[in-house]
Amino acid sequence: MTYTSDCCETSPTAGPIHGVGIGLRSQHYRYILANKPSTPWLEALTDNYMGDGGQPLGYLEQIRSLYPITFHGVGMSLGSPGAVNKAYLRRLKERIRQFEPVWVSDHTSWSACHRHNSNELLPLPYTEEGISHMAGKIAEAQDFLGERLLIENVSCYVEFRDSQMPEWEFINGIADEADCHILLDINNIYVNAFNNDCQADDFIQGISPERIREIHLAGYEDRKTHLLDTHGQEVHQPVWDLYLRAVERLGPIPTLIEWDTDVPEYPILQQQAGIAEGIISMSSKSHAHAA
Ligand SMILES: [Fe+2]
Numbered sequence: 001m002t003y004t005s006d007c008c009e010t011s012p013t014a015g016p017i018h019g020v021g022i023g024l025r026s027q028h029y030r031y032i033l034a035n036k037p038s039t040p041w042l043e044a045l046t047d048n049y050m051g052d053g054g055q056p057l058g059y060l061e062q063i064r065s066l067y068p069i070t071f072h073g074v075g076m077s078l079g080s081p082g083a084v085n086k087a088y089l090r091r092l093k094e095r096i097r098q099f100e101p102v103w104v105s106d107h108t109s110w111s112a113c114h115r116h117n118s119n120e121l122l123p124l125p126y127t128e129e130g131i132s133h134m135a136g137k138i139a140e141a142q143d144f145l146g147e148r149l150l151i152e153n154v155s156c157y158v159e160f161r162d163s164q165m166p167e168w169e170f171i172n173g174i175a176d177e178a179d180c181h182i183l184l185d186i187n188n189i190y191v192n193a194f195n196n197d198c199q200a201d202d203f204i205q206g207i208s209p210e211r212i213r214e215i216h217l218a219g220y221e222d223r224k225t226h227l228l229d230t231h232g233q234e235v236h237q238p239v240w241d242l243y244l245r246a247v248e249r250l251g252p253i254p255t256l257i258e259w260d261t262d263v264p265e266y267p268i269l270q271q272q273a274g275i276a277e278g279i280i281s282m283s284s285k286s287h288a289h290a291a
Pocket of ligand 1: 152185216217258
């Protein structure tokens with residue numbers, strides 16, 4: 001099946017995107033509109049724009065007229081039991097039609113079960129059953145939306161006794177079975193490797209490069225006994241180092257700076273984006289030299 005997002009990668013109005021984008025936060029609406037910073041693309045948190053009318057939608061319309069955007073959501077709960085949430089997808093489809101995002105992404109997690117909702121992106125055990133379940137829901141959502149989705153690896157603080165495979169095999173399996181793309185969060189890989197005592201580089205080496213369309217970078221909080229994925233600080237040096245090794249293996253994948261708590265002034269985010277741009281260009285120069 002051909003999805004709209006496959007076409008968007010060559011559409012002059014919706015993409016393609018390159019380089020290092022920044023997560024769009026309400027604190028920066030006015031700064032962006034007044035200063036039109038040279039950020040190549042912005043990522044909107046889909047769930048902030050699902051209501052009818054209001055200021056966020058008005059700002060997003062103005063910003064969308066200036067920048068390509070991607071949609072990044074937390075509301076699909078693709079690992080939950082039962083079918084996909086059609087009411088949520090119907091609203092999302094309206095927003096996709098309205099804003100023509102280059103890509104639409106969500107997570108390999110669950111947040112809702114029966115009538116209970118968690119604000120967290122909860123992981124699943126890495127099992128064949130989990131792959132089939134999540135892939136089925138992603139395929140259903142893709143068919144409903146007419147969009148190929150990107151799915152993101154989430155942060156995880158425990159290991160499940162039932163897991164049958166490493167996380168990258170689980171994600172590769174879902175992406176293959178659902179025929180979707182992957183959004184690789186380098187910070188989450190690092191946090192999980194630290195918390196669960198495994199090797200982050202094994203993930204980078206094991207993930208399917210051909211399916212990755214976007215990378216996320218963010219800051220964690222060091223709680224000494226564990227790392228907490230807060231998106232509230234600058235990207236830490238071990239995550240930059242892992243990002244360099246990822247870019248060396250995967251190439252110059254469009255990358256996003258995510259910052260969600262204690263959001264700083266926009267220029268701080270641009271400075272973080274500049275570091276990522278530097279790493280991408282350092283990696284391509286070393287590739288050119290080797291060739
Ligand atoms: Fe992320």
